[in-house]
Amino acid sequence: MEVAELYRKRELSPVEMVRNIFERYQKLEPALNSFITLLETESIAEAEKAERMFLQKKEAHILCGIPFSVKDLYDTEGIRTTCGSIILKNHNPKTTAPLVKQLQSYGAILLGKTNMLEFAYGIVHPEYGQTNNPWDITKTAGGSSGGSAASIAAGLGFFSLGSDTGGSIRIPAAYCGIAGLKPTYGLLSLEGVFPLSPSLDHAGPLAKSAEDLLVVMDALVPTLHAQPESEGVIVGILSPKEMVGVEDDVLAVYSEVLTQLENLNWCVKEIDLTYFHRTEELVMNILLPEAAMIHEKWRSRKMDYAPLTFKQIEAGLNHLSLNYLKAKQVVSSVREDINLVLENADLLMMPTVPYPAPAEDPALEEDNEMKFTGIFNVSGHPAVTIQAGFSKEGLPIGIQLVGKLGDDKGLLKKAIKIEALLKKGNMTNV
Numbered sequence: 001m002e003v004a005e006l007y008r009k010r011e012l013s014p015v016e017m018v019r020n021i022f023e024r025y026q027k028l029e030p031a032l033n034s035f036i037t038l039l040e041t042e043s044i045a046e047a048e049k050a051e052r053m054f055l056q057k058k059e060a061h062i063l064c065g066i067p068f069s070v071k072d073l074y075d076t077e078g079i080r081t082t083c084g085s086i087i088l089k090n091h092n093p094k095t096t097a098p099l100v101k102q103l104q105s106y107g108a109i110l111l112g113k114t115n116m117l118e119f120a121y122g123i124v125h126p127e128y129g130q131t132n133n134p135w136d137i138t139k140t141a142g143g144s145s146g147g148s149a150a151s152i153a154a155g156l157g158f159f160s161l162g163s164d165t166g167g168s169i170r171i172p173a174a175y176c177g178i179a180g181l182k183p184t185y186g187l188l189s190l191e192g193v194f195p196l197s198p199s200l201d202h203a204g205p206l207a208k209s210a211e212d213l214l215v216v217m218d219a220l221v222p223t224l225h226a227q228p229e230s231e232g233v234i235v236g237i238l239s240p241k242e243m244v245g246v247e248d249d250v251l252a253v254y255s256e257v258l259t260q261l262e263n264l265n266w267c268v269k270e271i272d273l274t275y276f277h278r279t280e281e282l283v284m285n286i287l288l289p290e291a292a293m294i295h296e297k298w299r300s301r302k303m304d305y306a307p308l309t310f311k312q313i314e315a316g317l318n319h320l321s322l323n324y325l326k327a328k329q330v331v332s333s334v335r336e337d338i339n340l341v342l343e344n345a346d347l348l349m350m351p352t353v354p355y356p357a358p359a360e361d362p363a364l365e366e367d368n369e370m371k372f373t374g375i376f377n378v379s380g381h382p383a384v385t386i387q388a389g390f391s392k393e394g395l396p397i398g399i400q401l402v403g404k405l406g407d408d409k410g411l412l413k414k415a416i417k418i419e420a421l422l423k424k425g426n427m428t429n430v
Contacts (some may be wrong), residue, residue, distance in 0.1 A: 001213055013136065032134060033130065035069070035357070036084065050109065062215060063108040064108070065107060066158050070114065073194040075100075077093055081093050083305075085304070085398075095193060099191070114147030118147075121321070134150055140357055140358060143171070148172070152206055153208075160207070161204070163204070169205075174398030176357075180206040182377070184406050188202070197291055211417055217409065227410050227426075233346045243351060246351055249397065250356070250391075257349070264417060271348065274334075282331075282374075292316025292319065293311055338376075352385040353372070375400055381402050
């Protein structure tokens with residue numbers, strides 16, 4: 001991160017940086033509506049600590065003095081954690097989620113808790129309102145980690161922690177023109193993160209670029225290593241028939257990226273994902289009952305939920321256990337199928353979302369928003385979205401890259417190469 005180097009050269013002050021962010025926040029809100037809770041006083045105090053370290057030339061972690069945020073389902077001791085719901089409006093956790101605590105131990109500065117879809121489920125609660133897209137405030141920032149994505153895209157922090165159950169990091173990151181990583185399942189701790197569907201939930205970072213994501217992941221998992229690179233990178237892509245329902249602007253950007261890969265001398269070949277067409281079925285058959293089990297204790301509080309959220313909880317309460325068990329039984333087969341594909345390819349590439357940011361977050365059961373993302377929540381493979389171009393309306397379009405289980409670092413390194421390639425080509429504006 002360039003800002004880390006500027007701190008060490010004493011060309012930039014952490015205090016100055018934090019104050020500038022809050023000044024920027026005042027100009028951009030409430031149009032963005034990206035935060036639920038702000039920690040201005042606490043942030044400035046932490047920035048002063050970091051500044052003293054740099055002035056005294058003490059050794060400091062690369063994230064020392066770097067402002068960040070977390071989605072408002074990460075526990076923070078003494079700071080309310082609402083999950084975007086009035087049910088937890090005044091919930092003050094007694095502990096801090098280990099991931100957040102780890103970042104703070106490096107001297108990273110927590111700016112606040114970001115807005116999100118209610119309980120990371122299907123809809124925003126009216127009490128908190130939708131997070132709007134910095135590129136066009138008449139469009140959504142996406143869900144469920146929309147506040148995290150919008151705040152980073154708008155310059156309100158350098159990275160954020162989100163969660164991803166069917167695409168909830170990658171989808172808003174794509175809509176907002178930033179990078180977002182769903183790591184390998186289980187790589188990052190979910191302790192202190194309010195669950196949606198434990199079998200599918202992933203904690204992960206959002207940042208401006210894959211390069212910044214790598215810095216954050218190196219900090220969170222210092223033992224993270226990249227698998228040895230093969231001499232010629234093989235990129236697996238889906239056949240054209242799998243692009244049904246993908247908007248022309250997205251297809252144009254995706255096609256141009258494939259063309260640009262020739263400049264890296266990477267080989268592109270078609271692959272087949274056996275369970276690709278069952279994405280929605282598998283995700284919903286697992287998510288609905290698992291979410292219902294978590295929320296069953298509040299079933300008498302129907303009026304406190306957003307209507308669509310409660311409708312989905314009810315659907316889960318009435319879900320056939322047989323369908324859940326059948327879906328769970330298929331998970332290992334999905335994982336093995338993608339493992340086999342990745343034996344003959346170094347990564348997979350596809351659009352992140354079939355279209356640019358819409359006006360509102362679509363309902364889970366009515367849309368194909370997670371057409372490309374959800375299957376990798378089922379399989380657990382690491383998947384990252386990066387900014388690849390723009391629509392005719394000037395909205396960002398992302399591409400998704402998928403790597404081998406445990407090779408999150410190798411995946412990010414390949415994403416960094418593609419980002420550099422696209423930047424050199426000034427990205428595609430269709």
